[in-house]
Amino acid sequence: MARAFQFDVEAVVKQLNRILQMELAAVIYYTHYSFMIYGHARIPITSWLRDNASESLAHAQEAGQMIMR
Numbered sequence: 001m002a003r004a005f006q007f008d009v010e011a012v013v014k015q016l017n018r019i020l021q022m023e024l025a026a027v028i029y030y031t032h033y034s035f036m037i038y039g040h041a042r043i044p045i046t047s048w049l050r051d052n053a054s055e056s057l058a059h060a061q062e063a064g065q066m067i068m069r
Contacts, residue, residue, distance in 0.1 A: 013067055016063050016066050016067045017067065019059075019063045020060055020063040020064055020067065023056045023057070023059045023060035023063060024056075024057075024060050026052070026053070026056035027053045027056045027057050027060065030049045030050065030052045030053035030056060031049070031050070031053045033049055034046045034049035034050050034053070037049070
């Protein structure tokens with residue numbers, strides 16, 4: 001079956017790999033910084049950072065699925 005659009009697969013995979021790299025780095029940063037918070041406002045800030053880490057992980061999984069197709 002022919003593709004509806006012609007594009008450079010190698011270039012697309014290269015960009016998806018870059019997206020995957022950045023999203024996985026974000027997971028690490030958000031998680032790391034969530035351990036560094038202290039004080040009276042720790043719980044909501046930590047929760048926000050960990051929610052962002054989860055969202056970045058979901059994005060990384062989506063990019064990984066696109067690469068493997």
